[in-house]
Amino acid sequence: MFMAMLSAVQCNPVFKSYYERRKAAGKIPKVAIVACMRKMIVILNTMVKNEELWCQKTA
Numbered sequence: 001m002f003m004a005m006l007s008a009v010q011c012n013p014v015f016k017s018y019y020e021r022r023k024a025a026g027k028i029p030k031v032a033i034v035a036c037m038r039k040m041i042v043i044l045n046t047m048v049k050n051e052e053l054w055c056q057k058t059a
Contacts, residue, residue, distance in 0.1 A: 005037050
């Protein structure tokens with residue numbers, strides 16, 4: 001999960017902006033990555049529950 005998020009914060013605009021906001025709020029990079037991991041888990045659980053595909057606008 002950690003390694004996937006390292007890639008996601010570089011390539012995915014949703015996670016990149018969330019990561020940058022966490023860092024701007026004073027979080028150290030590792031804590032910001034873990035926060036992004038939690039956000040990804042919440043998004044994926046919601047997608048499975050609602051049987052939806054990834055949509056950047058709703059993430």
